[in-house]
Amino acid sequence: MSAKWLFLIPFAAYVFPGVFLANRVEPFVMGMPFFYFWSCLWILLTSVTIWLVYRLEQR
Amino acid sequence: MALFVIFLYLAVVLVVGVAARVKGRFSLAEYLVAGRALGFFLIYFLLVGDIYSGFAFLGAGGWAYKYGAPVFFIPAYAAIAYMMLYILGPKIWYFGKKHGFVTEPDFFVARYDSKFLGLLTAIIGVIFIIPYLQLQIMAGGLIFNAASYGAISQKLGMVIAFVVAGIYVYTSGLRGIAWTNVIQAVVMIVAALAGVFYIIPKLFGGLGPMFQELAQKSPQHLTLPGAKGTMGYSWFFSVTVLSGLGFWMWPHLFQNNYAASSDKEIKRSAFIAPLYTYLIMVTATLGFGAVLKLKLSNPDLSVMEMIKLAAPAWFVGLVGAGGLAAAMSTADTLTLNPAGLIGKNIYRDLINPRAEDSKVAKITQTLTLPLLVISLLFALFAPKLLVKLLLVGYSGITQMFPGVLLGLFWRRVTKAGIIAGLLVGEVTAIWMLLAKVKTLFGISFHAGFWGLILNFAVVIVVSLLTKPPREEVLKDFELA
Numbered sequence: 001m002s003a004k005w006l007f008l009i010p011f012a013a014y015v016f017p018g019v020f021l022a023n024r025v026e027p028f029v030m031g032m033p034f035f036y037f038w039s040c041l042w043i044l045l046t047s048v049t050i051w052l053v054y055r056l057e058q059r
Numbered sequence: 060m061a062l063f064v065i066f067l068y069l070a071v072v073l074v075v076g077v078a079a080r081v082k083g084r085f086s087l088a089e090y091l092v093a094g095r096a097l098g099f100f101l102i103y104f105l106l107v108g109d110i111y112s113g114f115a116f117l118g119a120g121g122w123a124y125k126y127g128a129p130v131f132f133i134p135a136y137a138a139i140a141y142m143m144l145y146i147l148g149p150k151i152w153y154f155g156k157k158h159g160f161v162t163e164p165d166f167f168v169a170r171y172d173s174k175f176l177g178l179l180t181a182i183i184g185v186i187f188i189i190p191y192l193q194l195q196i197m198a199g200g201l202i203f204n205a206a207s208y209g210a211i212s213q214k215l216g217m218v219i220a221f222v223v224a225g226i227y228v229y230t231s232g233l234r235g236i237a238w239t240n241v242i243q244a245v246v247m248i249v250a251a252l253a254g255v256f257y258i259i260p261k262l263f264g265g266l267g268p269m270f271q272e273l274a275q276k277s278p279q280h281l282t283l284p285g286a287k288g289t290m291g292y293s294w295f296f297s298v299t300v301l302s303g304l305g306f307w308m309w310p311h312l313f314q315n316n317y318a319a320s321s322d323k324e325i326k327r328s329a330f331i332a333p334l335y336t337y338l339i340m341v342t343a344t345l346g347f348g349a350v351l352k353l354k355l356s357n358p359d360l361s362v363m364e365m366i367k368l369a370a371p372a373w374f375v376g377l378v379g380a381g382g383l384a385a386a387m388s389t390a391d392t393l394t395l396n397p398a399g400l401i402g403k404n405i406y407r408d409l410i411n412p413r414a415e416d417s418k419v420a421k422i423t424q425t426l427t428l429p430l431l432v433i434s435l436l437f438a439l440f441a442p443k444l445l446v447k448l449l450l451v452g453y454s455g456i457t458q459m460f461p462g463v464l465l466g467l468f469w470r471r472v473t474k475a476g477i478i479a480g481l482l483v484g485e486v487t488a489i490w491m492l493l494a495k496v497k498t499l500f501g502i503s504f505h506a507g508f509w510g511l512i513l514n515f516a517v518v519i520v521v522s523l524l525t526k527p528p529r530e531e532v533l534k535d536f537e538l539a
Contacts, residue, residue, distance in 0.1 A: 011139065015296060025274050035128050043134050
């Protein structure tokens, strides 16, 4: 199975259905309201996911 | 002092952009796709430089100020766009190199064995790019005006900035754009980092206190459906998916893939690229801060005005240069691209098929000038004329997505299917947007997203009802 299916994880977490859970003000994380924090987190984790797919496909 | 910093930046960009020109081997592939020779460093800045446009610089702050959390659709669609880059980019690059493509319509002509589809996609590209170019020019002028504390009018700012961009696009083509994108990225990153680590702490004592205050005074800014109460889940979902899938369908972004020296460079760019989106979060953050500090008649100025509240003039100049960089690094590709579409897909493919490559290259180069001048004139004298087209922009461009995706992965897709789907998608999107139809079948998805769904459905049905493509074409695209 293609490693590219891992791309569904950021999509699920950030867009659908993740946004239903993330769309909240509380709890604050490191001074950031939750939805803002969630966006910052998934920018990083999308990067990590693409890197992981790249590594898996290199092998 | 602010003016000095901006002019210094413009001078550096001009020198580097013109110097990037490769002497001696002037060809269409050299001019439009930098001879397919850009390594990791340049291809990275080329691929990310366009997402952070002048609109994003002003607009992300403006959106955060005006609507609040709906602005997070930008990092969300960027995440989808960069995953799509990893999936589509290497294939677009591979077939581009194999068959010598230099534009997006080139792909359609070869894959669907149809010069008509080449013409259709070239026209769609030009129609939606010109208003987008005009928007970048106007954003550039607005930033110039604000950063110079009004010393340079918006109109004069537009002319100065885009004469500079016009010169290096004309002389150096995509190579000039790639090199200037590096400088522009550095200026933007410095400006943005300073924004977060200097401006916010100085005005609020840190990110935490700022958001605590916002959560008390205007909590609706921090969640969907936003401060205006109009952007809920179905809006967020459909706009994010529409923009994420449509991103690489913009002809200028599609063909940047051709410029890479190998598919590996595209893949490596794809996993570093999302980090660039933090710049959007920075401008959005300043916009959130502006809710507490400023009463603005033009929300697009929230970033510049926040900086002015806390920083000395030279720094305002630097941020202005950063914003100008964002607008120029998008506008330059938007000038080059329609010239290529007209030169290659209309002049070469349809009017004069036997024209030599160097002649097509020369015509393309010459076309950049009238295209920039026309857009500049629209921006100066009729700024509102093309606004409606802009509203349709992403929705119109994304309708090319089924043609690219299915063209790469499904052997059964046919020319008739793609043409029918494209027309249904465009008509649906444009009709819903212009007639202000908010829901279809009771679901309030964005107009362009509805267009895309119907487009896919029509492509699949019509393809299955029409004769499969020739075996030679399928062999060319390794689907046989």
